[in-house]
Amino acid sequence: MMSAWADPLGVEAESPSILAELVGIGVRYGSQWVLRNINLTLRSGDRIALIGPNGAGKTTLLKALLGMVPAAEGQIRWAHPKPRIGYVPQRLQFDPHFPISVEEFLAVSAPGPARWFGGVPRSKSRAIASVLERVEAVDLVGKKLGTLSGGELQRILIAAALLQQPQLMILDEPASNIDQRGSQALQALLWDLHKEYGLTLVFVSHDLHWVGRLADRVACLDTTLCGLGSPDEVLSDHYLEKTYGDSFMPKLGGLAGERNPL
Amino acid sequence: MTLGEIWSYEFMRYAVLSAAILGPLCALLGVFVTLRGMAFFSDALAHSAVSGIAIGFLVEERFGLHLDPMLVVLAFSLLLAGTMVWLSRNGTLAPDTVIAFSFTGSVAFGVIVISMLGNYRLLDGILFGSIYANGPQDIVRQAGLALVAGGFLITQMRSYTLLTLNPEMAHVQLIRSALLHYAFALLIAATVVICLKMLGALLLSALIVVPAAAAKLVSGNFRTLLLVSLGIGLLAPLAGVWGSIRFNLPSGPAIVISNIAILLACYLLRPLLNRLAFR
Numbered sequence: 417m418m419s420a421w422a423d424p425l426g427v428e429a430e431s432p433s434i435l436a437e438l439v440g441i442g443v444r445y446g447s448q449w450v451l452r453n454i455n456l457t458l459r460s461g462d463r464i465a466l467i468g469p470n471g472a473g474k475t476t477l478l479k480a481l482l483g484m485v486p487a488a489e490g491q492i493r494w495a496h497p498k499p500r501i502g503y504v505p506q507r508l509q510f511d512p513h514f515p516i517s518v519e520e521f522l523a524v525s526a527p528g529p530a531r532w533f534g535g536v537p538r539s540k541s542r543a544i545a546s547v548l549e550r551v552e553a554v555d556l557v558g559k560k561l562g563t564l565s566g567g568e569l570q571r572i573l574i575a576a577a578l579l580q581q582p583q584l585m586i587l588d589e590p591a592s593n594i595d596q597r598g599s600q601a602l603q604a605l606l607w608d609l610h611k612e613y614g615l616t617l618v619f620v621s622h623d624l625h626w627v628g629r630l631a632d633r634v635a636c637l638d639t640t641l642c643g644l645g646s647p648d649e650v651l652s653d654h655y656l657e658k659t660y661g662d663s664f665m666p667k668l669g670g671l672a673g674e675r676n677p678l
Numbered sequence: 679m680t681l682g683e684i685w686s687y688e689f690m691r692y693a694v695l696s697a698a699i700l701g702p703l704c705a706l707l708g709v710f711v712t713l714r715g716m717a718f719f720s721d722a723l724a725h726s727a728v729s730g731i732a733i734g735f736l737v738e739e740r741f742g743l744h745l746d747p748m749l750v751v752l753a754f755s756l757l758l759a760g761t762m763v764w765l766s767r768n769g770t771l772a773p774d775t776v777i778a779f780s781f782t783g784s785v786a787f788g789v790i791v792i793s794m795l796g797n798y799r800l801l802d803g804i805l806f807g808s809i810y811a812n813g814p815q816d817i818v819r820q821a822g823l824a825l826v827a828g829g830f831l832i833t834q835m836r837s838y839t840l841l842t843l844n845p846e847m848a849h850v851q852l853i854r855s856a857l858l859h860y861a862f863a864l865l866i867a868a869t870v871v872i873c874l875k876m877l878g879a880l881l882l883s884a885l886i887v888v889p890a891a892a893a894k895l896v897s898g899n900f901r902t903l904l905l906v907s908l909g910i911g912l913l914a915p916l917a918g919v920w921g922s923i924r925f926n927l928p929s930g931p932a933i934v935i936s937n938i939a940i941l942l943a944c945y946l947l948r949p950l951l952n953r954l955a956f957r
Contacts, residue, residue, distance in 0.1 A: 484849050503846045510843050514713060517899040523836075525844065527851055530836040535901060560898055576847065 432459040435499045435584055435616060436481070440490030443476050450476045452640050454490070460583065463610060463617045465631035465647075467624065472637040474620040478503075478586055481618065499616075502577030504587040508569070512562030518572055519544055519557045525576035547575040551605060567598025574605065585609070587619035591626055599623070603630055624651060684923060692812040693929065696820055697915035700873050703824045705889035705911025706831055707869055709904060712890045714842050716866065718774060719762070721883035722781035723755055723870045728788035728879055730754030730871075731804050736791050748819070752871045758784060759867035763860055807878030809919060809929040816875060823872045827865055834858065839900070876915075877930045884934040889914065892941040896951045914940050 434457060441454040451473040458464065466474045479485045481492070482503060516524075522544045523536040531537050536544070548554045551571040556564065564572065570590055577585055590606070591599040603626060609615050621627050627634055627647060634650040636643035643650045684690045711720050730751035737743050737750070762780050766773035792800055803811075831838075841848045841855055848855060866886075873882055893906035918933030925932075944951075 479846070482846055482849055484846065501850050503844075503850055505844055505846055508843050509845075510713075511715075513894065515894055515897040515899055515903045516839075516843075520900045521843065524839045525847060533901065533904065558899075573844075576844070580847075580850065 432461050433495065434459055435462075435495050437493040438481075438490070439493060441477075441480060441487050441492065442489035443473070443480055443485055444488045449488075449639065451480070451637075454637075454641050456635060456641065456644065458584070458616060458618065460616055461610070461614050463630055463632045464619075465627040465634045466618070466620045466637055467622070467627055467634060467650075468637035468642075473639055474637055475588055477637065478588055478618070478620060481586060499583035500580055502580040502582030502585045504570070504573045504577050504585065504590055506588045506590075506592055508561075508573070510562075514562060516561050517557070518548075518553075518559050518561055518564070521561050521572065522547070522576055522579060526579040543579060544575075547578045550578060550609075551575045565598075566593035567595065567602065570594055570598070570602055571605070574602075574609075578609075582615065584616045584618065587617065589620050589622065591621060591623050599626070606630060627651065684920070689810045689812070690919075690923065692814070692817055693809040693919050694916065695817050696809055696812045696876055697919050697933070698912060699817070699820045699824050700876055701885065701889075701913075701915035702908045702911040703828055704869060704873060704885040705893075705907040706828060706904070707866065708886040708888075708890035708911075709893075709907050710831065710835075710838050710862070711866065711886055712894070713839070714862070716862075717883065717887045718777055719759075719863070720866045720870060720886050722762075722777045723759055723867050724874070724879045724882040726758050726781045726784035726788075726879075727751050727755060727871060727874055728801075728804050729784040729791070730788075731800070731874075732788040732791035732795075735795055735797065735800065739795055748871065751874065752868065755867040755871050756864055759863040760860060763863045767856070767859070803878070804874070805878045805880045806928065806930045807875050807881070809876045809915075809922075809933070811875055820872055823868060827869060830861070830865065834861075838862065877933060881930050881934045884937050885911075885915070888934075888937040888941050892937075892944040895941075895944040895948050910937070910940050 436458045438454050438456040438458075441451060441456075442449060443451040454477065456464075466477060468474055476485060480487055482501065519536055519541070523530045523540050526540050526543060528540065529537070530540070544557070545554070548557055551574050553568065553571045553575065556568055556572065561569075561572070570593070574585075574590075585606075587606075590602060594602065606617060606619075607630060610617055617630070619630075628651055631647055634643070634645065634647050635641060636650050684694070711717055730753070731747060733754060734745055734747040734750035737745060758780060762773075762776055765771065765776045765780075769776070789801070792798065837848065837853045837858055840851070841853060841858060845855060869886070870882060873885060876882075877885055889907045889910040890903070892910055893903050897903040897906055914937040915933045918936040919929060921927060921936060922929040922932035
């Protein structure tokens with residue numbers, strides 16, 4: 417197979433470029449291996465879901481991608497220049513009574529200086545207004561961050577990630593703290609962002625409906641990569657049983673046939 | 679006693695200056711101390727100063743070596759702060775556990791040294807301090823620290839806030855978390871040492887924690903929080919100094935009580951203020 421790098425004339429113009437190649441990545445905490453021998457290629461425009469049981473190393477893999485945990489073996493080969501990354505955490509670690517407005521939080525998240533005493537600088541406030549419009553949360557701008565609902569906060573976290581002008585968006589369980597309706601709206605938003613900007617998505621999810629609808633590739637983790645392929649392939653009974661065990665099976669009736677109504 | 683009369687005494691002038699310099703600095707630091715959940719850390723560092731001061735006296739008494747006591751405490755506190763941060767980042771113990779044994783250990787060590795020296799009266803000054811003991815040299819030091827520490831905090835505010843709220847995003851933006859964490863711990867240590875004369879080891883953390891806590895009650899956003907904290911940080915120690923002169927009270931406790939009174943007022947006024955301007 418030819419890679420996009422080997423194609424200076426652009427003959428293969430439609431073939432998406434490689435953002436990163438994970439080659440035999442292994443991560444350990446002390447003597448305990450959390451990840452082993454992970455091989456995965458991220459191409460521009462991919463929508464990759466990471467699934468697997470608790471403790472399978474999903475969050476660790478995200479942290480390795482962010483460069484927050486070093487790889488004990490293998491390496492990540494990034495494209496040049498390295499793609500800009502937006503990260504959406506599962507939740508924020510903070511006291512909900514801490515007074516910071518949505519606009520101030522976004523001003524903190526946007527790269528570049530923040531002027532506290534004189535309010536948010538004008539250049540930043542324009543960028544903030546535009547990402548808030550994009551995530552349909554303009555009315556939240558003056559609200560206190562701690563008073564937002566799960567779905568509202570998730571939108572603001574996505575807005576914060578968009579302020580990095582990312583090519584690659586990494587999300588850690590984006591649907592875990594929100595209700596069904598909010599979850600569907602969030603799926604739709606991510607789908608639109610992907611369509612509009614060609615944004616590459618890598619996300620962890622326990623919600624296999626989410627995975628089936630949003631992802632075009634699914635990586636099943638259980639310390640090692642125990643499955644990688646289209647949702648139809650990986651979300652099959654065989655794989656899921658292997659990864660999650662028998663107890664998981666009843667919840668999944670007919671899932672694979674349901675995908676991608678967006 | 680009128681304000682003019684207060685100003686006419688040199689030691690009172692120094693007290694007022696000291697309160698006006700250190701109060702706002704501690705309040706600004708306190709915003710980030712409370713945001714980052716490090717109130718216990720700053721309290722522990724203040725208590726540990728007992729050891730630093732005792733060591734200074736021991737060296738002077740036994741070896742006849744006169745060192746500036748403030749420099750000895752500063753060196754001790756910086757070392758202790760760095761060690762506590764290192765232990766909680768690299769060890770298996772929880773940060774509050776590390777803090778608890780480090781500070782009780784240092785207090786115990788300090789008291790043993792003081793008892794060896796047979797100078798228990800020393801303890802009174804360390805524990806409660808007196809803002810009236812400030813001289814011109816102290817004011818210069820305090821102003822210097824306020825400039826450096828305040829300038830550092832103001833330029834690094836965005837980094838510290840992002841680091842606390844969203845550490846992964848901070849990492850993506852190449853914000854150096856370990857470096858900033860150590861710098862913050864050392865900043866707390868230096869501030870605590872400089873404020874020791876004003877409030878003493880036992881009461882000092884009130885000056886750091888209370889203004890931010892009170893401001894948090896009545897603020898709807900970060901900017902208001904900063905401004906209100908600074909305002910309380912200026913007002914409360916000055917009111918404390920005035921109260922201590924007017925009613926002949928010990929200065930440290932008077933400053934703490936005026937801080938607590940403002941906290942209480944903010945708590946009671948909260949429903950009203952929330953309805954008015956701050957939301």
